[in-house]
Amino acid sequence: MQLLIEAGKRVHLTSYEIERPRSPPSFCMALRKHLENGIIKGVSQYDFERMLEIVIRRGDQDYRLIVELFDEGNIILVGPEGKIMHALTYRRMRDRDILRGEEFKYPPKRGEDPRSISLEDLGKMRDLGKIEVVRGLTRLLGIGGFYAEEVLARSGVDKNKMSFMLSSEELSSILESIRSLVFQVESGNYMPCIFVDKDGRWVDVAPFMLKKYEGLHVIRFETFNRALDEYYAKMSVVSGVKEAEEAARRKIISLERVLREQEENLRELKAKADLYQRIGDLIFSHLHEIDSLIARIMSEKRGGRDWDEIAKTLIAEKHSSITPSIYFVSIDPKTLSLKVSVDEEIFDLNLKMNAQQNAAEYYARAKKARDKIEGVEKAIEQTRMRIESVKAEATKIIEAAPSELRIRRRREWYEKFRWFFSSEGFLVIGGRDASTNEMLIKKYMEPHDIVFHTDIPGSPFVLIKTLGKNPTEKTVAEAAQFTASYSRAWKEQFKAVDVYWVRPEQVSKASPSGQYLSKGSFMIYGTRNYLRNVPLEISIGVKRENDGIRVIGGPLSAISKQTNFYVKIIPGKEPSGKLAKEIRDRLARMVPPDEREAVLKIPLEEFQAFIPLGQGSISQD
Numbered sequence: 001m002q003l004l005i006e007a008g009k010r011v012h013l014t015s016y017e018i019e020r021p022r023s024p025p026s027f028c029m030a031l032r033k034h035l036e037n038g039i040i041k042g043v044s045q046y047d048f049e050r051m052l053e054i055v056i057r058r059g060d061q062d063y064r065l066i067v068e069l070f071d072e073g074n075i076i077l078v079g080p081e082g083k084i085m086h087a088l089t090y091r092r093m094r095d096r097d098i099l100r101g102e103e104f105k106y107p108p109k110r111g112e113d114p115r116s117i118s119l120e121d122l123g124k125m126r127d128l129g130k131i132e133v134v135r136g137l138t139r140l141l142g143i144g145g146f147y148a149e150e151v152l153a154r155s156g157v158d159k160n161k162m163s164f165m166l167s168s169e170e171l172s173s174i175l176e177s178i179r180s181l182v183f184q185v186e187s188g189n190y191m192p193c194i195f196v197d198k199d200g201r202w203v204d205v206a207p208f209m210l211k212k213y214e215g216l217h218v219i220r221f222e223t224f225n226r227a228l229d230e231y232y233a234k235m236s237v238v239s240g241v242k243e244a245e246e247a248a249r250r251k252i253i254s255l256e257r258v259l260r261e262q263e264e265n266l267r268e269l270k271a272k273a274d275l276y277q278r279i280g281d282l283i284f285s286h287l288h289e290i291d292s293l294i295a296r297i298m299s300e301k302r303g304g305r306d307w308d309e310i311a312k313t314l315i316a317e318k319h320s321s322i323t324p325s326i327y328f329v330s331i332d333p334k335t336l337s338l339k340v341s342v343d344e345e346i347f348d349l350n351l352k353m354n355a356q357q358n359a360a361e362y363y364a365r366a367k368k369a370r371d372k373i374e375g376v377e378k379a380i381e382q383t384r385m386r387i388e389s390v391k392a393e394a395t396k397i398i399e400a401a402p403s404e405l406r407i408r409r410r411r412e413w414y415e416k417f418r419w420f421f422s423s424e425g426f427l428v429i430g431g432r433d434a435s436t437n438e439m440l441i442k443k444y445m446e447p448h449d450i451v452f453h454t455d456i457p458g459s460p461f462v463l464i465k466t467l468g469k470n471p472t473e474k475t476v477a478e479a480a481q482f483t484a485s486y487s488r489a490w491k492e493q494f495k496a497v498d499v500y501w502v503r504p505e506q507v508s509k510a511s512p513s514g515q516y517l518s519k520g521s522f523m524i525y526g527t528r529n530y531l532r533n534v535p536l537e538i539s540i541g542v543k544r545e546n547d548g549i550r551v552i553g554g555p556l557s558a559i560s561k562q563t564n565f566y567v568k569i570i571p572g573k574e575p576s577g578k579l580a581k582e583i584r585d586r587l588a589r590m591v592p593p594d595e596r597e598a599v600l601k602i603p604l605e606e607f608q609a610f611i612p613l614g615q616g617s618i619s620q621d
Contacts, residue, residue, distance in 0.1 A: 004232075007088055008073020011052050012228040020603065030086040031077060034063060037435075046106060048115055050144075066104065070144075078104045110142025114178050115186070117141070122171050122178075125163045136163035137174070146212075151177045153211040184208050192227035194219045205231035248394030252387055259383045266376045269369050276366035282342045283349075283359035289326050290340070290355040297331070297338065298351060307333045418460065418486055418610075420554025422475040423561045428554070430462035430486055434520030437461050441522055445504050452479050452501045453524065458488035461507075461522070476501065477531065478555040484534040485555075490612040493571040496535045500528035537619065540610045541566030542587050542599055549598050553610025565590045572617025579616055580607035586618070 001013040024032070038058035046053055050069040055062055063085075064078040075088040076098060087098050096105040112121050125136040137148040152159045155173035157166075166174075183189070185207070195203045195210070196217040203216060207224045221227040283290060300310050314328035329339040329346060336351040349358050417440060418430040429444070430452075431437030440461055445451065450471070452462040462483040464471055480499040489497045506526045511517045540553040543563040552559060559566050567583050574582075584607055588599040608614075 005067055005075060006073075007067065007075050008069055008071060010228060010232060011067055011069070012225045012232075014229050014233070016229065016233045020605075027075070027086060027088050031065075034058070034077060034079075034085065035065070038063065047109075048113060049107075049110070049142075051106070064104075070110075074098065076104065111140050112142075114141050114143065114182050117175070117178060119171060119175055122175050125171075126166055128163045130162050130164065132159060133157060133161045133163050133166065134159035141178075147181070150210055150212050151181065154180065190224055192221040192224040194221070194227055194231050202231060202234050244394055248390050251390050255383055255387045255390065259380065259387070262376055262380045262383060266373065266380065269373045269376060273366045273369035273373065276362045276369060279345065279347045280359045280362035280366065282345055282347075283355055283362065286326060286342055287355045287359075290342075290349065290358070293326065293328070293340070294338065294349065294351055294354065307331055418462075418482070420478075420482060420552065420558055421562070422464070422471065422478045422554075423558045424471060424475045426469075426471050426475050427465040428462060428475075428479045428482055429465065430460040430482060431520065432460070434518070437520035441507060442509075445507065447504055449504055450476070450479070450501050451504055451507055452483040452499060454483060454487050454489070454497055454499050456487050456489050456497060459483065460486050462486075474557065477534075478558050480531045480534045481537070481555045485536045485538045486612045488613070490536055490571050491615070493573075494536060495571075496533040498530055498532050499534045500530045502526065502528055537568055537570050538610060538612060538616075539566045539568045540583055540587075540607060542591065542602070544595070549595065549602065551602060551606040551610065568619040568621065569611065569616040570619045571612075573615055574617050576608045576611045576614040576616070577604065579611055579618070580604040582618060583607050 001015055002018070003011070004014045004018065005011050035056050035058060038056040041055040041057045041062065043052065043054050045051065052067040052069065054065040054067070056065060057063075061080040063080065066074075066076040066078060068074040068076070072089070076084060077086045079085045082103055084098060084100055084102050084104050086100065089098070090100070091098050095108050122140070125133065125140055128136045128139065131139075134145060134148050134152060137143070137151060138145050141148070149159055151174060154177040155170070157170050157174060190207045191209055192205075192207055193209065194205050195213040196219060197203050198217075204210075204213065205227050206213075207227075209218070221230065297310055297314075300313075301307070311328075311331050317328070325343050327341040329341055331338055331351075338349045338351050339346060340349060347362075349355075350361065353361070414427060414429050416432075417436055418432055420428055422428055429440065431440045437460060440463060441451075445463055446465070448466050448468050450464040450466060452464075453459055460483060462479055464475060464479050480501070483499050484497045487497065502524055503526075506524055508523045508525060509517060511523055517523065537556065538553055539556045539559040540551065541559050541563045542549050542551055542565050544550075552562060556566075556568055565587055567586050569579070569583070572579075581604060584599065584602065584604065588596045591599055
């Protein structure tokens with residue numbers, strides 16, 4: 001079981017696998033730094049408010065994790081001195097500040113205490129004026145609108161009634177409903193359930209029956225924690241599908257907007273290309289007339305006439321026409337641009353160029369537009385393909401979404417250590433670091449065990465848990481290889497090292513006079529039984545168990561007896577994250593097709609847990 005906290009919404013234990021982000025948020029890293037390996041001393045609700053306080057003992061100090069479940073919620077870590085160390089959300093408020101280093105203060109009471117409210121207190125709602133009873137009750141008690149509605153539904157009072165209109169009988173009925181709900185909570189008289197509508201949709205979860213959901217189908221549970229776990233597990237699957245649909249919808253809307261702009265651009269470019277081509281053709285079909293017009297205008301200008309006079313003359317001649325199909329429209333002296341009408345098409349001519357040059361300019365413009373058309377058409381095709389790709393990807397995600405979350409596999413006590421089962425079925429466990437080395441020897445070593453170690457600093461202690469039986473040389477050799485592989489020799493990329501074994505009575509924390517043993521270190525007394533040149537290699541595989549597919553790791557001879565699907569690794573420099581992905585991918589290709597997806601969904605951390613000292617390489621043997 002894991003404790004799941006969602007600020008502003010829920011706190012409960014979950015038996016389901018919760019997908020972890022690849023990079024933990026900084027707040028989670030801060031909690032891990034201060035609370036890892038801590039012990040929960042107590043859990044309590046603060047003064048009947050929507051606040052939970054978890055007291056965690058780490059070392060000789062107590063930390064408080066404050067979970068706020070009202071409004072948007074918050075999670076606040078308070079140190080031993082009562083000061084805020086970290087918060088999910090920092091903010092300044094009128095009555096208190098949630099800032100690092102500030103003394104933590106509880107929020108002021110949000111209203112009357114429902115546990116001790118009197119009829120006189122409840123009567124204060126009449127003084128609130130013209131506001132609905134449901135809002136008045138929320139303001140008076142500081143409770144959420146949902147349970148304010150439940151109180152009114154149980155008392156038979158219309159939630160939309162004005163507060164000042166409440167009768168004494170209605171106030172008494174509301175008070176009785178409040179006391180009834182409080183009694184159900186404080187007495188632990190729960191009937192946990194999930195409410196389901198006629199279409200089979202899960203509507204809500206509650207610790208007891210609610211008047212608001214009268215008539216809906218009810219699924220009952222033994223504990224409220226179980227009801228919460230099942231409800232939110234279902235909702236997370238549903239919300240995951242909805243999020244995928246919504247993300248796809250937003251992306252498609254954006255792409256369709258781009259597509260419309262591209263199509264409009266294409267239409268404009270085609271229209272321009274056609275227009276410029278047509279104008280070029282018109283100029284060529286009237287080359288002599290247009291050349292004559294341009295020459296006349298420029299000649300008159302050189303003769304001393306100003307532009308206005310030239311324009312007036314040409315306008316006066318408009319009705320008589322320069323030619324039957326060409327008419328003067330206007331002149332722009334600044335740009336030396338002549339606007340004409342040719343066969344009812346109006347366009348500009350550059351007075352600094354002759355007719356043929358003007359035609360060539362329009363043809364060039366037409367070509368440039370056509371060149372752009374080709375690029376826009378390709379862009380349109382790409383956008384359409386992207387839209388189809390987004391639709392296909394969304395469909396794929398939705399179809400691949402699990403119908404339910406995977407139940408978290410129950411971890412065995414020995415999984416806090418490095419471990420494997422020998423080919424003869426003996427459990428072999430080893431320390432991961434100084435702390436687990438210390439724990440292994442002090443807490444889990446028993447008189448009939450066999451203890452393994454190397455002379456290399458940083459070596460783990462390893463135990464064969466014999467349970468009074470006698471392992472053969474095969475198990476002893478496997479335990480020795482396990483010890484060698486998880487020693488510092490792996491990081492130094494040794495191929496083999498010497499390993500020794502002793503009996504538990506030869507291991508002691510008592511050091512010689514004047515010497516100090518650091519955490520995880522022990523003295524070995526008496527004869528050491530050496531196994532020379534033990535090779536360094538570990539096999540990592542997957543095997544099917546009743547609760548799903550499990551990752552296992554250890555010496556090849558032990559792992560190959562438990563599964564046909566494994567990969568052998570040796571000392572190397574490839575980081576554990578990349579190596580774990582390669583191992584998972586290879587194993588996914590080995591297993592039967594119906595199990596491939598299940599292997600690919602196994603978190604990489606489960607493979608990384610078996611990679612010695614965070615690096616290695618896959619053996620090609």
